[in-house]
Amino acid sequence: MGQSPETSERKDAVSYRQLSSLSPYDVRQHIRKGRYSGQTAGLGAGHLQGNIAIVPASHAEDFETFCRNNPKPCPLVGMTETGDPILRRLGRDVDIRTDVPAYNIYRGGVLDARVTSLLDIWTDDLVAFVLGCSFSFEEALIHEGISLRHIDENKTVSMYRTTIPTVAAGPFVGPLVVSMRPLDPNDIDRAVEITREFPQAHGTPVHIGDPSAIGIRDIATPDWGDATRFEDGEVPVFWACGVTPQAAIEAAELPVFISHAPGHMLVTDLASDDPACLLPST
Incomplete structure (x- = not known):
């Protein structure tokens, strides 16, 4: 698994202040390379940030329905095909496995680990969802x-x-x-x-x-x-x-559920003030 954000120390780490003037793509690149694992409020000015939820494909349809049923907390702006970690709709080269500063891993509805990369645990039966964020x-x-x-x-x-x-x-x-x-x-x-x-x-x-x-x-x-x-x-x-959704997983007790660590979002290339960011109803 990726190293815990609390223990990660790198000589090439960048600060929040250094990231604050960069494009969403450049912010994601620093996160992907492990140079930043902090909170994202205020980064990628003018662009939509997203909460993430990753579930086994066997539960993806139910989770999508949960989002559609609860659009206030779960405004759905993106989702992947089964096993595909790339979110093409959300911007240039957006990889859900690496582009979030910190992830929470739940097993059986219980928080098991907090990591900075999913490369070691990503499998071909996972589906990722991205939900619009108040940031x-x-x-x-x-x-x-x-x-x-x-x-x-x-x-x-x-x-x-x-x-x-x-x-x-x-x-x-x-x-x-x-x-x-x-x-x-x-x-x-x-x-x-x-x-x-x-x-x-x-x-x-x-x-x-x-x-x-x-x-x-x-x-x-x-x-x-x-x-x-x-x-x-x-x-x-x-x-x-x-x-x-992190509260809902306690009832679902999925074998694995992955979310962003609170405050550590996916910074997308989508304009933050465009309601068309929402996925159309199905």
Whole structure:
């Protein structure tokens, strides 16, 4: 397996700052060569980022249906043919095995390993799915003057399990996972309208305000990502999150399921503000 991101040290490593001005293709090349294994928020400006989910071919049809049933957390923008790791629709030379900074490997529904490459474990019976990511609408929010603290502080956005159910498909069922950003009350209506234009990246918020109303007991303790600092008067705003499939796999108990490590996305060549990024319904 690829080396754990936490233990990998390379003399030719590049920093987030060095990558921040590069094209998506160049960002992917540095990731592919093992030079960067950090979070991707803000990289590939103007281009869609994607959550990934890789399942055995025997479960691919059910997983695609799960995505179609739950378009808010799972906006489907790309998928591979069985055994083919190349995502031609998403850009120049996009290889799902190498172009994500960090992957989580689940076996029997339990997290087994975190790696930086799938070259050693990729098999010909796997199918990869790419789901639009909220990082894409964050760029639009920032452009409109709405500050996002996790980006300002170079942290991974806070993510939480909720008590909101998803629509099941085959063995895939579980709670909706949300990402949270604290906003000034004066910015909330504008943030809703901006994100309405991004159905390919989760669209509008699913909840605003009291976390307990959607089953979150302690907003200071996210299930994934980093805790987020609040300023006086700020309100938590919650968007559907592409980590939702990771919660669903606990029920599915697949022999193998591969996802991105939270915050470590696939940077594509697709324009982040183009709703046509979504795969057409089947």
